[in-house]
Amino acid sequence: MADPERSTRLLWGAQGRGGLNLERIVRAGIELADAEGLAAVSMRRVAERLGYTTMSLYRHVPGKAELVDLMRDAVMGDEPDLGPPRGWRADTEAWARAGLEFYRRHPWLLESAGVRHVPGPNSVASYERALAVIAPTGLAPAQVAAVVELVGAFVESAARQVVETARIERRTGVGHDEWWGARDSLYEHLDRYPTLTRIYEQGGYDAPLDPFEFGLQRVLDGIEVLIRDELRDETRCPVCGKAIEAGATGRPRAYCSRACQQKAYRRRKV
Missing domain, CATH: 1.10.357.10 (Tetracycline Repressor, domain 2)
Structure with missing residues (x-):
């Protein structure tokens, strides 16, 4: 397990330039992990990849656990730009x-x-x-x-x-x-x-849906319902948008009229 204080200093501290430095070590670790998996990453393998001794790496990073923290953060810098906001x-x-x-x-x-x-x-x-x-x-x-x-x-x-x-x-x-x-x-x-x-x-498995896209849309549907419900103006009818007047008993009403209430009910039944 990485020492969190050491990882913090390494992640947020200044990095050297030229020769063997933290950036080169981290990139070599990423290349090795991408090619062979995390189990293949060791201080010895990274040193061999760079043409240095294992001990020379320890002058820059305490061990594999801290190196993996650095590798994780480094690849986060490669995330693509999503472009201008579209909603x-x-x-x-x-x-x-x-x-x-x-x-x-x-x-x-x-x-x-x-x-x-x-x-x-x-x-x-x-x-x-x-x-x-x-x-x-x-x-x-x-x-x-x-x-x-x-x-x-x-x-x-x-x-x-x-x-x-x-x-x-x-x-x-x-x-x-x-x-x-x-x-x-x-x-x-x-x-x-x-x-x-x-x-x-009935053909349920003939053309299976993409599980990622199907799941993503259902997650987003749920978030959309949350946004709609959280931001709903309870002083206006959710069907037509008209202002809702208080009932004769003073109890709050959900719809502006019986007609809108029936419309909402029919929508739920569809």
């Missing part, structure tokens, strides 16, 4: 898709994931950009932070499946669909499950 939903879609591609390029990030990594300047800048996408929705500050965490967790979870599938395909030489297509001995037993059989017979 919270379009920007969140772009951010999520870019995040998935980011994990594909650096799958070792998933191996090093955890809740107690000291963030560096690039990591904080990445988080700042995500907050800036959600903040204009008008949600409360705690909700803005929670939405960013929700989307980030969804992307990380989806990336784990994508990266693991790709890793197994490379290792075995057998594609995902090919492997499942050869499981006839398993499928012989599945007709005892009526719901599964019905869904299969």
Whole structure:
């Protein structure tokens, strides 16, 4: 485990130029991790890659744990620019898709994931950009932070499946669909499950939906409902927008008229 105080000094401190310096060590570690995975990264392997002795690296970074913290922050500086704002939903879609591609390029990030990594300047800048996408929705500050965490967790979870599938395909030489297509001995037993059989017979598995895109849209739908409900003006009818007058009993009314109430009910039934 990394020493958080040492990691903080390394992440936020000045870095040397020329010769063997922290930047070169970190980049060599990233190249090694991208090519062979995080398990391949060691102070010895990084030193060999740079043509230096292992001991020479310890003058710049205390050990592998701190090196991984530095590597994580360095790659965060390579995140693509999402371009000019287009609205919270379009920007969140772009951010999520870019995040998935980011994990594909650096799958070792998933191996090093955890809740107690000291963030560096690039990591904080990445988080700042995500907050800036959600903040204009008008949600409360705690909700803005929670939405960013929700989307980030969804992307990380989806990336784990994508990266693991790709890793197994490379290792075995057998594609995902090919492997499942050869499981006839398993499928012989599945007709005892009526719901599964019905869904299969009705074509539920003929053209499967992209799990990332399907999941992303459902997450965003939920956030959109939250934004709508949190920012709804309760003094106006949610159907037609007209001002709602207080009822004869003084109790608050949800709609301006019986007609709008019925319209809202019919919409919910559709």
